[in-house]
Amino acid sequence: MSLTLESVNLTYPDGDSRLTALDDVSLHVSAGEFIAVTGPSGSGKSSLLAVAGTLIAPDSGRVEIAGVDAGPLSSAARDRLRLESIGFVFQQANLLASLTALDQLLLVADLSGDDKAAARTRASELLERVGLADKAHRRPARLSGGERQRVNVARALMGSPALLLVDEPTSALDRDRGEAIVTLLAEVTREQNLATLMVTHDLAHVHLTDRVVHVHDGRLVDAPEPVPAA
Amino acid sequence: MFIAIRDLRFARGRFALIGAVIALMTFLVVMLSGLTAGLGSASISAVRDLPVDSIAFAKPAAGQAVSFTGSALPADTVGQLAAVPGVTAAHPLGVATTQLENGDAAAAVTVIGTDPGLLPPLTAGRTPAAGQIAVAGALTKDAHVHVGDTVTLGGTRFTVSATVEDTSFSHMPTVYTSVDTWRQIAHTDTITAVGLTGTPTHDVPGVTVVSKSAAFGAVGGYSAEQGSLNLIRLLLVAVSVLVVGSFFTVWTMQRAGDLAVVRAIGGSRRYLLRDALGQALLIMVLGAGVGAGLAAVLGLLAANVVPFTLSAATLALPMVVMIVAGLVGAAASTRRISTIDPLTALGASR
Incomplete structure (x- = not known):
């Protein structure tokens, strides 16, 4: 398993009491599997993604990523685990304003201390894979929303992760561009044998995934029927 | 320095502005140091150059x-x-x-x-x-x-x-x-x-013996003159700490979202701190270097009409002090970097 959540519970302080964000959540995502997590706002989707990405530690339960139990890890070790095993695709505009498309990818290599020449080659290949080879030297301000999201995907793949965590990738895109991004995610999941977990409130593209998981009040429930492809 | 160098290219105007401010402050500190040393020399060089260890005065x-x-x-x-x-x-x-x-x-x-x-x-x-x-x-x-x-x-x-x-x-x-x-x-x-x-x-x-350096204070007006000039130099350095610290604090706040993304994708706090301090060091060295260079040129010209001493002590030392002071100011702003929460990179909070 590339991602395993077992009996995960997460609460947040809420005045004098605590608000339950995740309630006994168990989920397994295998290599090569693309799972969509849907649910209304405040249902716990983002909390699920944060726990799976080791950005927040659960109150109880087990989180295993690429065979590593994240529970006992120190903060620095969790940083290293994210760098080496997890790729994040954030909502649009989560690119660094001062970096070109190529630099967004090379940053990951710099964080890892990878060989510069090899990193440049891989970054160029990834930008070509997402269709942005000719815009490698553009900063985010000179890219369209769809192009920015493609850079986001390429950056997430730069560290050769085992797990891809995707946060609302279509929230700022029109239907066609959203479809293109989710299609790209489905393709790279299979090409690179990734375990991909995509949080989305948009049911229009979940037909491209292998499985849909629905979150309601912090619990996993049966998924509703996805919207058929247009 | 990966992000730092690219930030410098990206926000050229902002960094040029703070660099110019640092250059101006360094220029003032070096000029003042040269004048302080020059005035000091004009006041006590006859005593300083005496080949003695101490001087005895009437008690x-x-x-x-x-x-x-x-x-x-x-x-x-x-x-x-x-x-x-x-x-x-x-x-x-x-x-x-x-x-x-x-x-x-x-x-x-x-x-x-x-x-x-x-x-x-x-x-x-x-x-x-x-x-x-x-x-x-x-x-x-x-x-x-x-x-x-x-x-x-x-x-x-x-x-x-x-x-x-x-x-x-x-x-x-x-x-x-x-x-x-x-x-x-x-x-x-x-x-x-x-x-x-x-x-x-x-x-x-009936005799009081003081060291030669202590005897400088026995020259009328020397201590008051040097004290006043040194106080102004100290204030300039303190202002520099505040200016540089304020700039980097605002700069860090402006890019808090970017830093959260870097933390989320696995960047360590140490990486970000090293990057930020490296950026501050580069700005301080460039700004202080330009300021000290200008002061050296102007000081050499001014030495013909005012007591101005140009030496390692009046040029390099103030420059190093300014660089260290700037780094102290920048270091104060890095507290914010160490508290950046990578969780903020997720969701619509950005």
Whole structure:
């Protein structure tokens, strides 16, 4: 398993009491599997993604990523685990304003201390894979929303992760561009044998995934029927 | 420095502005350092260049500090001090201010009467004999005095037997002569102080011995002058810490979202701190370098009209102090970096 959540519970302080964000959540995502997590706002989707990405530690339960139990890890070790095993695709505009498309990818290599020449080659290949080879030297301000999201995907793949965590990738895109991004995610999941977990409130593209998981009040429930492809 | 270098290229205007501010502050600190050293030299170089370890003054009144103007010792104090164990040599020092007249030219001078061995190196002529004087190099320009001239000091005429390397006392060029001749000029039977080599192990009644560097404070106005200038320099450095600290604090706040993304994709706190401090160091070195360079050029030009000393102590040291001060200010802003929460990279909170 590339991602395993077992009996995960997460609460947040809420005045004098605590608000339950995740309630006994168990989920397994295998290599090569693309799972969509849907649910209304405040249902716990983002909390699920944060726990799976080791950005927040659960109150109880087990989180295993690429065979590593994240529970006992120190903060620095969790940083290293994210760098080496997890790729994040954030909502649009989560690119660094001062970096070109190529630099967004090379940053990951710099964080890892990878060989510069090899990193440049891989970054160029990834930008070509997402269709942005000719815009490698553009900063985010000179890219369209769809192009920015493609850079986001390429950056997430730069560290050769085992797990891809995707946060609302279509929230700022029109239907066609959203479809293109989710299609790209489905393709790279299979090409690179990734375990991909995509949080989305948009049911229009979940037909491209292998499985849909629905979150309601912090619990996993049966998924509703996805919207058929247009 | 991966992000730092790209930030510098991206936000050229903002970094040019803070770089210019740092350059200006460094320029001011270096100029002030050069002036402080120059004024200090004009005030105490005659004392600083004496080949002695300490100076004995008449014991001042309670609550008062030793001073050249307030000190008068009997001539036999030299012998008493020479006999104290630990003292290897004692030399009389007479210090008096008077007017030097050379034809139509005139200048206020400090006349120092002492043994020939305590004179600065001669640049022309011979060591003055009785009734002769040696003058500091500045007087050749200020009063057109040359070896062989006859000048008037305190109403008495003396022959200039030598010129010596430039020294001054209390912002006046110096004139050196023997103690006997000095007494004639100062109209006194006493001497002002005694220069000592070695370290006296016993006190002599009525005498206070201070180190040579402590004796700088005995020159009228020196401590107040240096204290005021040093306070201004200190304030400039403090302002620099605040300015640089404020800039990097705002800069860090502006890119908090970017930093959260870097943390989320696995960037460590140490990576971000190193990057931020490296960026600050680069800005400080460039800004301080430009400022110090400009100050050095202007200082060299200004040295013709104002007392300005350009040296490693007045150029490199203030530059290093400014760089360190800037880094202290920048380091204060890095506290925010260490508290960046990578969780904020997720969701619509950005």
